[in-house]
Amino acid sequence: MYKEVLEGMSEGVLVLDVVGKIVFANQAIAEIFSLANDGFIGKRLLEVIRLVELSDLVEAVRRSGQPVEREMKLVFPAEKNLLGLANLAGDNIAVIIRDITAMKQLESLRSDFVANVSHELKTPLTAIKGYVDTLVAGAIDDPDNNRRFLEKIAKNADSLAALIDDILALSRLEVHRGIAPFEKVFLADEIEKALETLAPAIKEKRIEIVNLSGGAVVGEPSQLYRAILNLLDNAIKYSHPGGKVEIVIAKTEKELCLSVTDHGMGIPAEHHARIFERFYRVDKARSREMGGTGLGLAIVKHIMEIHGGRVELKSAAGQGAKFTLVFVSRHL
CATH class of the missing domain: 3.30.565.10 (Histidine kinase-like ATPase, C-terminal domain)
Structure with missing residues (x-):
C-alpha cells in the first residue's frame, strides 16, 4: 500500500540500504534524473545517479544520524535545481527530492524585476532631486533658469507617474486581475x-x-x-x-x-x-x-x-x- 502512495508522489523518493544500494525509487526519481524505469534497484547510488551532491547528502545523514536538507544542481542530462531532504528510516536512509527549477526561475525573475524597477524609479527621482536642490540653493530667484528647471521637474514627474501606471497595469495583467x-x-x-x-x-x-x-x-x-x-x-x-x-x-x-x-x-x-x-x-x-x-x-x-x-x-x-x-x- 505504501508503495502505491510513494509512486503517486510528485516528489522523488529514494531509499538506500546500509551499504548504499538502492532498494526503492519511485517514478518521480526516474523522471527527475531521466532514468530508465528499471535496472537500478540493487545498484549503488553513484552508479545510477552521478550527482556527488546527492551522495554527500546521504553520507551527511549516515554520519550525523540527523535529517539533512540541501539544495543541489543537476547539470546533465538537463539542468535542474533540486532540493533534497534525507533522514534515517530504520537501518535505511530515505531521501525526498523536489525539483525546484521553476521556483528558482521565478525567484530570479522577481529579483531582476525589483532591480529593474529600482533602477527605472531612481532615474527620474535623481533628476527631480537634482533640480529641486539647485532651486533651493538659489536658482529659484534666477528668472532665466527657474522656469526651465520646473519644466524638467514636471517632465520627470510625468515619467515617474507613467512608469508606476505601467507597472501596476502589467502586474494586474499577469494575474488576470481587473479584467x-x-x-x-x-x-x-x-x-x-x-x-x-x-x-x-x-x-x-x-x-x-x-x-x-x-x-x-x-x-x-x-x-x-x-x-x-x-x-x-x-x-x-x-x-x-x-x-x-x-x-x-x-x-x-x-x-x-x-x-x-x-x-x-x-x-x-x-x-x-x-x-x-x-x-x-x-x-x-x-x-x-x-x-x-x-x-x-x-x-x-x-x-x-x-x-x-x-x-x-x-x-x-x-x-x-x-x-x-x-x-x-x-x-x-
Whole structure:
C-alpha cells in the first residue's frame, strides 16, 4: 500500500540500504534524473545517479544520524535545481527530492524585476532631486533658469507617474486581475480614440496616418485600446518627422490581424527575441529621452495572451517596424 502512495508522489523518493544500494525509487526519481524505469534497484547510488551532491547528502545523514536538507544542481542530462531532504528510516536512509527549477526561475525573475524597477524609479527621482536642490540653493530667484528647471521637474514627474501606471497595469495583467467581461469591440472605434489621444504628437512630428481599419473582435475594450495606443505611440515616437504610419486590418476565416507599420529606424534582428520583455530597450538612452517606460510592448504581449492571441514583429534596421495583433477565430 505504501508503495502505491510513494509512486503517486510528485516528489522523488529514494531509499538506500546500509551499504548504499538502492532498494526503492519511485517514478518521480526516474523522471527527475531521466532514468530508465528499471535496472537500478540493487545498484549503488553513484552508479545510477552521478550527482556527488546527492551522495554527500546521504553520507551527511549516515554520519550525523540527523535529517539533512540541501539544495543541489543537476547539470546533465538537463539542468535542474533540486532540493533534497534525507533522514534515517530504520537501518535505511530515505531521501525526498523536489525539483525546484521553476521556483528558482521565478525567484530570479522577481529579483531582476525589483532591480529593474529600482533602477527605472531612481532615474527620474535623481533628476527631480537634482533640480529641486539647485532651486533651493538659489536658482529659484534666477528668472532665466527657474522656469526651465520646473519644466524638467514636471517632465520627470510625468515619467515617474507613467512608469508606476505601467507597472501596476502589467502586474494586474499577469494575474488576470481587473479584467472586465469580454464584449464585442469595434476596433475602428478604439483606433480613433487612440489617435485622438496621440493627436498632439502626430501634429508635432507631422506624421501622416493611413487608417484602413474595420472589423470587430470579442474582448475587453479598455485593454484593446491600451494595446493599440502603445503600438501607435511607439510608431509615432520612432518615425522620422514627416513620416507615415499605416494601420491596416486584414481578416481571414481563422484570424483577424491588426497591423501598425512605421517607416522609421527599425529594430535590428538580434533584438527581436527580447523586444517584448519587461524593461528591454533597443536604445536605452533614446527610449528614456522619448519618455518610454520599457514596459509598453510587454503590456501589449500580455493583453494579447489574455485574448487568446499574439503579437508579431517584422522589422529590420533602418527599414521601419510592423507590429501585428493577431486574434484567433474564437475571439472574432
